[in-house]
Amino acid sequence: MPEMMWSSICVALAAGIGEKFLCRVTLFNLFTKIFENKQYVLLWSSIFSSVLFGLFHLINLGHGAALDATFQQVYYATAIGLAFSYLHIFTNRIWPCILMHFLLDLQPNIANMNAEASPWGPILIIFGIVIIVSIICIYAFNKVEN
Template structure:
């Protein structure tokens, strides 16, 4: 089957071997930085953790030379409108259920804990997304680039690994039921 010329991964010069090595190095450094954050509840350690993850993400994104799936985006149609409507409905649902807490209440109650939680959430979000959606997705796109439905295969493979990576929460003392839910939903 001919290569799909619309995929951005075809512009990446890195071989599958080097992409795999880079992904493993990223995962190891990201996990070690997470250990640092887990062992200390200091806000400065959590800020350092966020900084390490951001530098790591930028460095490896540059190595891959792409964070895009397509060279030229396909026509989106009504996707943006449907997404905006969905987000508006979710916000409306939270408001109707009374689940929206005043931002002043959040900022006034334990501000150091809140800022630490924000740092950890950002670091986890950035770290996991770069690993699974940039590094591993592109790796699998490169592996499956000569197959039919390359994006489906790359998406499935990176998504399964993304879910399985949540098993690491068991080493942090998380309950098995909660961890398995995370694995399944992720």
């Protein structure tokens, strides 16, 4: 049991730090440079970096994860990525995103690939709402900043 707990903490911490620096700092900044002459640069940067964040989770297929569970993870990681983007933009800090990602990933089964798919209906509704609210918040923030 202590090994599982320690393993879960390490995986959650590594994902929280690594993925946030890759997606919220490196990719987000790259996309802000790409879209710097476009209207709503923060919105477009958030969308593109979040979609890539979601697609990065396809790597779990190579580690034996179930196809449906992986596609669900891609969908909700994209949604959560948009929420993290807004948090990053709003606070202008990366550590709240790292902390939130760590807490979301801190679960006993994070270190194994035995996750099963949930019913699609609730996943689509719940994370669809997260996507919509995040996009509206980023759009509103970006509109004020322009």
